[in-house]
Amino acid sequence: MSTVAAQIQNRKNADQTPVVEYRSIRKQYGEFVAIGSVTARVNKGEVVCLIGPSGSGKSTLLRTTNALEQIQGGELLFDGKPLPASKAGIRQVRQRMGMVFQNFELFPHKTVLENITVGPRTVLKVSEQEARKRAVALLDKVGLADKADKYPANLSGGQQQRVAIARALAMEPEVMLFDEPTSALDPETIGEVLNVMKRLAEEGMTMIVVTHEMTFARRVADWVVVFDRGNIVEQGPAAQIFDNPQAERTRDFLSHLGWDG
Amino acid sequence: MDFDFSAVLDSWQYLAGGLGLTILLSLLTVILSLIFGIAVALGRMYGPRWLSVPLVFYIDSMRAVPVLVVLIWIYFALPIVTGISLPPFWAALVALTFHICAYVAEIVRAGISSVRAGQTQAGLVLGMSEAQVMRKIILPQALIRMLPSLGSIVSITIKDTAIAAVIAVPELMKRTETVSGQSFRPMEAFTVAMVVYFLILFPATRAIDLIYKNIAYRGRS
């Protein structure tokens, strides 16, 4: 307990109100325990990276945040309040969280611009004109202003993922969830996506990122949570996790990836 | 062996009228089957058990029973049960729609389930309702993927309307039989009909293939 307290002392935005709080979250698929008991918090303006081996529960935890997965135990707080139980309540919460998927999941029957406007148009009932204006600005921000009228099939993976980020941002979310955003990309396009994410972090966006990109986590994350077999083995500031890991499992995991500091 | 097409060609207006009825019957059948087929597929996939179980039974039964049998039963037997007898054209429309609707429902179901789950989630995380996700994200993609199969439904329907001749709907097939009987030139009459059907069906299937090739990428997620 004392080490946890010490870790939290180190935290940059420790005084800030938490945006998302996971309290003893438990997730099971039938008999299989995907998450044993996980407690963590994400403060306003922080970038929190969830790392760990495949199947360790980090993606599952991310997907409980916006109720894509139901939890079987514990409590999940968003903006200080538990996730609502009603479908309408969950829709409200999802409007305030953006999510980026490993496989982009752009809508193939819509142009790039339409992909970005469809959320604001259908959910927030923003006018066509207003939605377009915002979409064009977002495309400019992710460096794809010239692709507005293309279909997703005509873009590279990195470009598609940048459009997916713009699509999520169009809802003006309070927190962004990234589920292995670069895992499906060719090596040469990973950088362009990470750069967009880094800029977003610098602007003060609250971000929860499941990733295997250790360099990104080391440079950008304020707080890193290490998972193994459904539980957190260690969490702390990026510098501590990467330069001076406390847990044996963390050292194993990092050395496995060839991380040498 | 001598050919004499003059008797058949002299009746071209009569045959053209039959062709008109073939096209009308096909068109109405396709439109109604599409509307009901989508409804049946959605009821089967998302409806409560008391709805989905009978719908599955209906679909599988239509896959098992010949359209001729459905047609004859609706025309001859249904009036005995209900006391209402339908004129041939309407009996044919009901029977063909009842049969083909089941096929459309299967195609729609396959199309919807082929759109992967991530697309639904991507819609949901934007805060859309399930109905909005279905309408804006899933159905449009599913429709594009279904296009080749729905195209073959058009051609199956046109071919199946010929069976309506059995209950004396005066469409192309029936009128060909009539001309054949009156002119004593069955070979010429049926050959002309074959060519006419081919000239409608072949371009129809080709056109759908072409359209699909040009929009297929919009259905690929």
Add this chain to the structure above:
Amino acid sequence: MNLDWSVVWQNSGALAQGVLITILLTFCTMLIAIPGGIVLALMRLSSSRILSGISACFVEFFRNVPIILLIYWTFYVLPVFTDISFSPFGTGLLALALNVSAYNSETFRAGINSIRRGQTEAALALGMSHMEAMLKIILPQAARRVLPVLASTWISLFKDTSLVSVIAVGDLAHNALEIRAQSFRVLEILTAMAVIYWVLGYPQAKLVDRIYKKWGVKE
């Protein structure tokens, strides 16, 4: 409405005979149409433009005309061209075989085309001949794709055999319609006919679903 179902039992012999003819016709048609389809597919895929052109014309023509019309046409035209008078069964068999061969040809062609080029190249790289590559590598994989489609075609064929009733082949539909005309028990006989088709066809449809589940290729 008074119903008298005894008429069904009184005519059970004729109905059973009709069932037999329906099944026999389905079997015989497939027996012709599988080799027929393979030959047409190989012609279509061959490097000879003449062979592939003939095959394409044949397939497109017989896929794109109504079967009931094809049956009439075979019935009236065949004797004139060949000077042989076929039995109604033979006529129906030929008409159905023409149609189903055309469909099977497309099935086989799609099956063979669906196997990636890399598979042939991998086989050739192992030192196999083109023939060996086709027989040992391509065809077994293509079979997986072809089998479910053939099963669907089988069911369509089973149902389409009812159409030969229009040229008085003694199949189930024809015999049932005859009994209806003689006995005037329209509802009973037509319902019995529908139920018999259902009893025969329903398990087949379910079997096709299982074949698809087991063998069907997911994209």
